[in-house]
Amino acid sequence: MTTDNEVTDGEAGGAEQKEGTERPKWDNKVQYLLTCIGFAVGLGNVWRFPYLCQIYGGGAFLIPYVIALVFEGLPLLYMELAIGQRLRMGSVGVWNSISPYLGGLGVASMMVSFLVGLFYNMILAWVLWYFFHSFQSPLPWRDCPLNLNHTGYLTECEKSSPVNYFWYRKTLNITPDIETSGPLQWWLVLCLATAWCLVYICFIRGIETIGKAIYITATFPYLVLTIFLVRALTLSGATDGLVYLFTPNWETLKNPKVWLDAATQIFFSLSLAFGGLIAFSSYNPQKNNCERDALIVGCVNSLTSIYASIPIFAILGFKANENYNDCRNWNILKLTNAFNIGDENITLENYDDWLNHLNTTDPSEVESLSLKTCNLQTFLDQSASGTGLAFIVFTEAVIRMPGSQVWAVLFFVMLFSLGLSSMFGNLEGVLTPLLDLHMVPPWIPKEIFTGLICLTSFTVALIFTLGSGNYWLEIFNSYVGSMPLLIIAFFEIISVAYIYGINRFNDDIEWMTGRRPNIYWQATWRFISPFMLLVVFVAYVVIEAEKRPTYNAWNPDYVNFPLADVLHYPEWVFAICVLLSVLPVVSIPLVALYRFIGLLKKYIMNRHNPNPYANEFCNGDLKCKHCQSDETNAGQYPLRKLIT
């Protein structure tokens, strides 16, 4: 490589990869680690893991979680980082190199990355919307708006709550069901454009700009979480929330769904099978200890989940406490007014005594008041995950904290950083394969190409800005971001362990890191991880196929409003769901078939016109790389890879 051009000023030559241009590389190891950690640590660590911890018996959930990490997460992570670093290409190039029949894996990864990037950035657009609104006093989700003649509040808001109203009506302007599309919401379009512009500016020169941006976006969330932790622990009721979260309930371990959720959570949390990790590690120097990197990234990701759940639950405990006190104060006011007892004579402390006394003197009157039963446990049980946690539950907690604007701003900037660093990985999983495949004409500079991808994604993602956008986002989240990934990961590990050959892989790793992987890695790569993935996938399909899929709609005209109106997906929507699950993975068999047909054609041609060299190099072995039409490596002979 020493005679080649030493052009290393970023990506100027990236599109034209002559053997001359060197692959872009990280400025230092810290950038690489932070980028991988940033990709792995995302919104799910903050709003999915605490929820799972809560519903699956607190501290007890950590056991299946750690087991899943050790036997499924870390092996897959190490494998992806190692092959990316060894073969120095994006996902499509890597799988093409291992075997041309597996090129479909890379295409599948690329498609999943693209589709996930679409809806993930929409969530970031929502975060931006809330961020823009956090600079007002009072916060707009604190009060209900007044009705037309200013005599009361809007019915929709009064029946639900100001926070719900702001989310469903002011932000989403949601339609009552998925079939009613509604118009494009211009404010969401603006926010989406801002989100894509922010992604573009960080991505504009590939890892050169990502590497700078990641110093902030990967570290800022930890800073905010620490601030929230300190603040949350001083709030009243925080300890209730923490006790509730971490009290282990060992009974839940008997429920198989807990193990399934732990396995899927680890898998999705580490962002495996997107191709982003492969792309990031392909920019590493080859002699790099990727075993240590994998362990660092995996453990930091899990520790972040646990660390994030502490302030989240402290704050949720505070909110539950506030709701509980509100409930009891409402009862107290009712009693005070009905019995004309002096103002503030009944307090939270002596409420029970008073209630008993009044019950004995005038039970019928007390009966007629229909007092609420206030139970702290019910309020603590009001769990939420996903957008519900961030935009409804947490925003309600924030308005009760003194200095709400500051906390709101900090929270939404944290969410945005978490999401942005994950978006880098998603886009990298799309961009690097396209560049490596030389599907980009060399006269288009990388900046323009990145811009085109962002523009295309923005245009397609406009469906999420419709009135029914939230319903579509849920569909994408459930059907694209789940099953295809499991399938891709399963094929990944099978192909590395059995098609590439575990011994050859061990040799590569020994060459890269200086020592062979130990028995733990061998056992997990060969048997344990594929087996676990297969079990998880089958269990997932079985559980999903059991019931006809439904969704929760927000319908103000519903009889039981504000409870969610549970509707079934119409046929055409369900067809789209299936299409979304199948489309990414169908490329795996399709590409294999295409190659096989190509091979057959070659074989037939060779019979008519034998190539004397074919026998010399390959001894009649048709699978030998020299004999196949090698457009896969874009003009580079496979031998060259062993030399570089």
Add this chain to the structure above:
Amino acid sequence: MFEKIFFLLCLSTALAEQLCRPEASDGYRVRLSIKTALGDEAYVWNDNEMFLFRATLAFAMRNQISGQEFEVSNIIVCDETPRVSFWFVVTSPQNTSQLVDKESVEEAVRKSRNRINSAFLLTDKTLEFIGIPPTLAAPVNPDTPPWLIVFGLVMGAVGAGIIVLLASSVVQKKRKNDEKPDDEEIDEETRVKTVENSAASEGIYNRSFSDDERFTHM
């Protein structure tokens, strides 16, 4: 004579009591929550405070119905409770046995609600007239929603950043293009070398090279 005066007084109070009673059709119940509003600085509710209330209400009635001079005696109060709640009715100054209708009283209270509240250092929530909903304060609606301002700032910064980065890329490329003539000479030498090498090994038609011509971008 004293007996007559005494009799008249008794009669008037008796009449007043008949006019004011709980659930009176033209009366309203008032509820005060002084301790909730003022905490440690709460004042004790006594006859003087009641006098102030009646005077304030008379003031409100005067504001509403111009021309009629309402006096404190026109506001009759009954059914006081330790909650600090009571009923009141308003009698007409021209005819003390006739009550002023509900709607006028409501209008009067609504108009002067703020003054009544501030006389007692209370708010709409802590000084309640049961049956008269407070006029809710209209929220402040600025001309430019504040979120658009923040959006404009962020977009402006991002747009400027993108333009700067793109411009610097163009400048870098121009600089490289100036240096390129030197590099191209080096390239040609290496290319010549490879051509020589392949010429030496040529003899039999080597299919593997011919296939690649279709795909290499050289």
